[in-house]
Amino acid sequence: MSSEEEKGLTSRADEFLQMFKKGAEFTQELMKENERLRYRILQLEGELQGNDITVAMAEENRLLAARIEELEQEKEEILRRIRQIETENNDFATRYVEIEEENNNLANLYIASYQLHSTLDFREVLQIITEIIINLIGAEEFAVMLLDEKTGFLGAVAAEGIALEELQKVRLGEGLIGTIASTGENFFAEDPEGYVRDLLSPMVCIPLKIKDHVIGVIVIYKLLLQKRSFAPVDFELFTLLAGHAATAIFSAKIYADSERRLSTMQGFINLLTR
Amino acid sequence: MADKRILIVEDSPTMRQLIAYSLKRLSGVSIVEAGDGVEALKKMATETVDLILTDINMPIMDGLKLVSLVRGDARLRNIPIAIITTEGAAEDRERALALGANDYIVKPIQSGRVLAVARELLGIS
Numbered sequence: 001m002s003s004e005e006e007k008g009l010t011s012r013a014d015e016f017l018q019m020f021k022k023g024a025e026f027t028q029e030l031m032k033e034n035e036r037l038r039y040r041i042l043q044l045e046g047e048l049q050g051n052d053i054t055v056a057m058a059e060e061n062r063l064l065a066a067r068i069e070e071l072e073q074e075k076e077e078i079l080r081r082i083r084q085i086e087t088e089n090n091d092f093a094t095r096y097v098e099i100e101e102e103n104n105n106l107a108n109l110y111i112a113s114y115q116l117h118s119t120l121d122f123r124e125v126l127q128i129i130t131e132i133i134i135n136l137i138g139a140e141e142f143a144v145m146l147l148d149e150k151t152g153f154l155g156a157v158a159a160e161g162i163a164l165e166e167l168q169k170v171r172l173g174e175g176l177i178g179t180i181a182s183t184g185e186n187f188f189a190e191d192p193e194g195y196v197r198d199l200l201s202p203m204v205c206i207p208l209k210i211k212d213h214v215i216g217v218i219v220i221y222k223l224l225l226q227k228r229s230f231a232p233v234d235f236e237l238f239t240l241l242a243g244h245a246a247t248a249i250f251s252a253k254i255y256a257d258s259e260r261r262l263s264t265m266q267g268f269i270n271l272l273t274r
Numbered sequence: 275m276a277d278k279r280i281l282i283v284e285d286s287p288t289m290r291q292l293i294a295y296s297l298k299r300l301s302g303v304s305i306v307e308a309g310d311g312v313e314a315l316k317k318m319a320t321e322t323v324d325l326i327l328t329d330i331n332m333p334i335m336d337g338l339k340l341v342s343l344v345r346g347d348a349r350l351r352n353i354p355i356a357i358i359t360t361e362g363a364a365e366d367r368e369r370a371l372a373l374g375a376n377d378y379i380v381k382p383i384q385s386g387r388v389l390a391v392a393r394e395l396l397g398i399s
């Protein structure tokens with residue numbers, strides 16, 4: 001082999017070696033790039049998965065917030081309802097007390113009227129009226145005055161805490177008592193605690209009426225120590241009791257008159273038939 | 275439950291009826307009535323009583339005398355007693371309580387108060 005040929009062969013071997021080195025370097029680079037891309041793929045896959053969780057959590061949060069809002073509204077509604085029920089309960093309790101009181105008053109009135117109509121004895125009727133005025137109305141000094149239609153004067157027939165003789169006769173239409181007997185309207189002093197006793201001007205004057213016909217009055221001068229003023233129910237009670245008292249007195253008087261007449265007639269008959 | 279017996283001592287029949295009517299709203303209660311202290315003691319000699327409700331002002335024997343006699347009697351001394359009266363002064367109340375009354379109710383009569391006192395003294399809820 002000539003030296004020329006030897007040089008050419010060496011040169012090609014160098015070229016081949018260079019090419020091989022470059023090929024090896026290129027392969028190395030490709031492998032590195034491949035590694036880097038794989039790592040990036042893994043990274044992106046991880047990010048993608050993280051995004052899914054975040055989205056799911058956000059959705060869950062939104063649903064929970066909506067539920068909390070719903071429950072808050074429900075709680076508000078329940079609290080409102082509880083307040084309403086509490087108010088209703090208070091109303092019912094108040095109403096119950098009122099009805100209980102009305103029931104008691106009706107029972108008292110029933111018994112009082114039952115007692116008033118249980119006898120035709122005039123004195124007994126007056127005694128029952130007196131007991132009712134003391135025990136149910138709470139008066140300490142009072143009188144029952146009846147109208148004598150022949151003379152037009154009102155005179156006391158029963159009294160408590162005052163002597164009967166102290167009470168003057170009153171002409172119908174005159175003074176407070178006479179006016180009340182004439183008009184048939186109830187009278188109550190505006191300030192019972194400040195009232196000063198005046199036998200012609202009582203603290204309370206209630207006409208004893210049968211329909212519109214006045215047969216007398218109940219006059220009150222002093223209440224019991226513990227009864228300082230009138231309760232709203234007293235005004236009704238007074239009127240209702242006065243109505244029953246009036247019919248009881250009227251019936252007893254008619255009965256007493258008829259008994260007297262019967263006795264007189266019996267006397268005549270006995271005289272005639274003797 | 276056995277009947278609780280309440281003795282009402284009051285000279286006014288109207289008041290006795292009013293008090294009895296109020297007490298009838300208590301279940302398991304029966305009423306015994308007396309017109310004065312002497313009649314009350316006679317009733318208690320033959321009948322068992324769980325509560326006495328008595329007026330003060332009565333003929334023959336008043337309520338305060340009745341209270342002191344009941345408290346002095348070994349057989350009767352534990353019976354609770356409530357006074358129902360028109361006497362509203364503080365000294366009247368103190369006198370009655372000092373004699374041994376358990377409670378003091380003033381007139382005009384209020385059924386609710388009578389019922390509440392009876393319930394309390396009889397231990398009825």
